[in-house]
Amino acid sequence: MKTTFVQKTILCFFLVCSFHLLAQNKSGRALILIDKDWSFSFGHQYDTKKDFGHAEGYFSYLTKTGFGDGPAASGFDDRAWRKLDLPHDWAVEQPFSETASFSHGFKSAGKNFPEKSIGWYRKKINIPNEDLGKIISLKFDGVFRNSKVFFNGFYLGTEESGYNGFEYDVSAYVNYGGENTIVVRVDASMEEGWFYEGAGIYRHVYLQKTNPLHVKQNGTYVTSEISKDNALITAEVKLENKGHFKGNVEINQIILDASGIQVATKSENVTAPEFYKTNAYSSKLNVKNPLLWDIDSPNLYQLITEIKKDGEVIDSYKTSFGIRTIEFNPENGFFLNGKQVKLKGTNNHQDHAGIGTALPDEIQYYRIAKLKAMGSNAYRCSHHPPTPELLDACDKLGMLVIDETRLMGINEYHLNDLQRMMERDRNHPSIFCWSVGNEEWQIEGGITGERITNIMQDFSKSIDPTRPVTVGISSGFKSGISSVVEIMGYNYLGNGDIDAHRNQFKQQPGMGTEEGSTFATRGIYFTDDAKHYKSAYDKKPRPTFYSIEEGWKFYAERPYLAGMFIWTGFDYRGEPTPYGWPSVTSYFGMMDVCGFPKDNVFYLKSWWGKEPVLHVLPHWNWSGMEGKEIDVWAYSNCDEVELFLNKKSLGKKKMEQNSHLEWKVKYTPGTLEAVGYKNGKKVLSDVQKTTGRAENIKLSLDKENVLKGNVSVLTVETTDKKGLHIPTANDEIMFSIKGGKILGVGNGDPTSLESDQFIDDIALVAISNFMEQKATTASLPQKLPNYSEKEWTEAFKDRDYKKQAPSYIYKGEFDLKNNSASNVVSFFYKKIGVETVVFINGNKVEPSKDDSQKYVLNSAILKEGKNTIHIAATPLQKVKDWDVMNTDPGIIQVITPAESWKRKLFNGYAQIIIQKDENAKEVVLSASGKELKNGLIVVK
Incomplete structure (x- = not known):
């Protein structure tokens, strides 16, 4: 696929989306991205004081409605917290530590780091009065993990998994015409996977507004049957009624092509669901001469579902879909639109260099485009539901997808996760198969695995009967799950006899759901175990594993196998096999964590792609190795390749299908050139030159x-x-x-x-030993007097609010680890008096012009170690006896500016x-x- 085609496809799609966004706004439905301007701070896994006093209240959010405390309370002061935009992964920001998790790339986060395992997010939004009567909800695409969400102090719920999307109806809790507070507490102390998973709100968050009678979230399901020049579209829609409307409504289904032209429409009158009920309705539409979705021409349509009441559109919901057919054949593999397609796939996790799991949408497209350029046509989401934008990218760029749930099982936790994934994703034409499990060694070979697989498989069919189900199997291909799964997923041909399994189960299609697991360091051509470098030549990684070439030849030569998915397309953080610390990423990828190609990319491009390819390796900078033999390989799909060193031919060799060529060459500086021939004619050349020094x-x-x-x-x-x-x-x-x-x-x-990110460090320093003395006058001192040390008492202890002194002087302490002139130190005062004067180390300080309760402190009056703060204030008075008075004077914020952004080149x-x-x-x-x-x- 050419980039120009991709760009045109995306542009057309976005024009269509823009049109529908306008239509949705007119209908009263709005989906508002609220990623910007969040406040963030670390809490603590078990120390409630360090967790801002959360869950210390007499009534907690679980005992009485609306009693969110600590940061969960609407009135909590988060001014000293860090300000950031979503998506956000706090794990990638942390330094590396040998004591951290091997599987998660040795980042200093998680259960071994209780001070970096809890993250708090807060955001304020205004919701106008005119939204009263609408259904207002918060929609999260994914939070890693175990998130608790609060709205205006009201607890909304907990989502344990870091991969599920979820939403909460907040309509009853909204302060209409005013400010509202969203709070999320994230607990990333426990890992779900054995790979880097990040931490925090790493996917998008939305505010959604709809009429009470509306299309349920993920409430459409579009399927198609193709007959000659016609596609019969079945459009199912689920209506949810969160109001008291009774009677009939009109469902208007409209199909638009990629340019926004209407190609089909159907209207029906139906009876609305009852209060807080959901009903499903189905419509049939015909699309003549449909443009089919496939990997080379990923044509997309839009279904616009309008709900009309008395002729007025009260809801409009858009669904992107594609028209295509899929089939697995046990003899001839996989077919897309009736055409046999060999699956040339990769497995991938969801992180990327520098940004961890918090990928902007553009990076999803970037990564899929990288894989497409390699010749890949399929992507397995290993091993969890992906972010929605990844599937959008696969739809628009033409990449087949295996969508995978996180964990096998038959209870609500497992089946509910599977259902949510499938209902969210089943309209994506890129998805051709559901995976309900991967390498579940405890159950793979026995009757328990059979039972679980049968239930999950049948459950999947009840949600989407149009796609088959697979499981990735690695502990032998003989019994258990292997005997009952619809599409056999072979994980590594060295783990069992694939041909023998196929001969026993001839009616069961199969594919290599994982293959390769090879080791390579980009740009390295001699293994150095001391440096943890693996040669990039494609070699057998371990006795029971096979090289990329060996694996592809095996699957390419067997028509009954639909294809294979390489482990992996990209390197990823964690699982630094075969090494450990200080290796922090995997070595398996065809590309590194940035997407820079290792040499295997060119082998795959030769036999997976459609364009002529020639790539010679290694580089030709080998100072000190003059006269020593260097292995020179050529990857190409040319008929023959001739190698030259400084214009002298070293021989022409014939290329065999799905193979590569090798020479032994004594190193001499200069020019190494490979020339490719087709039908006896020179068509390509590739050169490696000895370079000078970097300038x-x-x-x-x-x-x-x-x-x-x-x-x-x-x-x-x-x-x-x-x-x-x-x-x-x-x-x-x-x-x-x-x-x-x-x-x-x-x-x-x-x-x-090295650091992935260079961000200012924000430390929050508590004020300790907070004491008070009574003053005899309401007049506040402008210079700090000397106070008797004997008369200090614990601040606010046993305070009689009906008999308060005219004013009080308070004293506290705070510690500074350093007092660098480049640091920005501020005191965020939390009001404990009507009028206030603040002294730091005996010096009066003035509030900021933009915030009367913020004091920016000059480093000249601060000192390393213990500092003293005095606050003179006239007291606050209780209006009602049960008023709870603030006794927290505030917090010291220390901002240490980040270093300049930098990175070493690697090879x-x-x-x-x-x-x-x-x-x-x-x-x-x-x-x-x-x-x-x-x-x-x-x-x-």
Whole structure:
């Protein structure tokens, strides 16, 4: 697929979406992204004082409605918290630690770090009076993990899994015409997977508004039957009535093509559901000469479901879908639209270099475009439901998908998760198979596994009978799940006899759901176990595992196997097999964590893609190895390849199907060139040259930035004086930016312990030993007097609010670990008096002009270690006897400015992800390095 086609496809789709957004607004339905302007702070896993006093109240949020305390309370003061936008992954921001989790990439978060395992998020929103009577809900695409959500102090619920989308109706709790507070407490102390999962609100959050009678969330289901030049569309819709409307309504179903032209419509009068009930309705529509969805032409349609009452549209709901057929055949594999398609797939987790799991939408498209460019046509979501934007990218770019639930089982926890995933995702034409499990070794080979699989499989069919079900099996292919699953998922051909299993179950289609698991470090061609580097030549990784070439040959030669999914497309954080610390990412990927290709990409591109390919490896910078033999390989789909060293032929070799070519070459600096021939004619060449030293920094915009948004991916490299890329460069590059911000940096080095992000450190320092003395006058001192040390008593203890002194002087302490002049230290005062004067170390300080209860403290009056704060104040008075008076004087915020953004190149490359400011016309990124000419790029 050409990039220009992809861009046109996306542009047309977004024009259609824009049209429907307008229609939805007119109907009263609105879906508002509320990712911006959240406050965030760490709490604590078990110390309630460090968790801002949450759940310390006499009445908790579980005992009485509306009693959210600590940060869950609407009136909690979060001014000193960090301000950020979603999506957000706090784990990626942490340093690495040898004591942290191996599976999660040794990031200092999770159960071994109780001070970094709880995250609090708060946001204030205004909801106008005119929304009274609508259904107002909060919609979360995913929070990792175990989230508790509060709204105006009211507890809404808990979602344990970090991968489920969920929503809460807040209509009854809204302060209409005023301010409302959303609070989320996230507990990432426990892991769900054995791979990096991030931490926090790492997917989108929305505020949704609908009429009481509306299309239920994920309440449409579109299927099609194709006959000659006609597609019969069945459009099912679930209406939910959260009001008292009774009577008939009209359901108007409209199908639009990618350009927004109406191609079919159907209207029906139906009886509305009763109060708080849901009814399903089905309509049949015909689309003539349908444009089918496939991997080369991912044609999409839109179903607009309008609900009309007395001729007025009261709800409008859009559903993207595709028209296509899928079939698994036990003899001939997989068919898409009646055409046999060999699945050329990869498994992938959801993190990316520099940003962890908090991927902007543009990065979802970037990653799928990278895989498409490699020749891949299929993607397995391993091992959990993906973010919705990933599936959108697969729909629009033409990538088949296996959608996978997190855990096998037959109880509500398991089946409810499966149902939510399927109902959310079943309209995506890219999904061709559901996976209900993966490598469940405890149950794979026995009767328990059979029973669970049969139930989950039949349950899946009750939700979506149009797609088959698979399970990835790795502990032998003989019995148990393997004998009953609809589509057999073989995880690694070394784990059993695939041919024998197929001969026993000839009516059971199969595919390689995982294959490869090879080790490679990009740009490394000699294994060095001391440095944790694995050679990038495609070799058998372990005795019972196979190389990428061996695996692909096995599946390619067997028509009955639908194809294979390589473990993995991209490297990912965690599981740094075969090593441990200080390796922090996997070695399995065809590409590294940035998406820079390892050499295996070119092997796959040769036999998976449609274009001529020729790639020669390794690089040709081997100073000190003159005269020693170097293994030279060529990946190509040409008929023959001839190798030249400094224009001298080293021989022409014939390329066998699904293979590669090898030479032994004694190293001599210069030019290594491979020439490819088809039908005896030269069609391609690839060159590796010995370069000079690095002199220039080159910044370039990656061509896979196919989605026109505010986020872009750039490649950083160095070149010599001739402009040649330096494949061995490891220079440290510094970055500065105007018109935008940097989201993250990476380089693909599996052993790099460099920071992924450079953000200001915000420390909150409590005021301790808070004491008081009574004053005899309401006049507050402007200079700090000397007070008798004997008369200090514990502040507010046994305070008689009916007999208060005219004023009080309070004293407390706070500790500063350092008093750098670059730090910004502020006191966020929480009102304990009507009028107030504040002294720090005996010096009167003035409030900020923009916030009368914030004091920015000059470093000249501060000192490292213990500091003293005095507050003189006239007392607050109780209006009612049961009023709860504030006794917290506030908190000290210490901002330590971040270092400049930087990253070392790794074997020639680094990556930087940037985001343009909303109102900026362009972003200017500058790069500098020691003894290097600066680089600069302007991104419009």
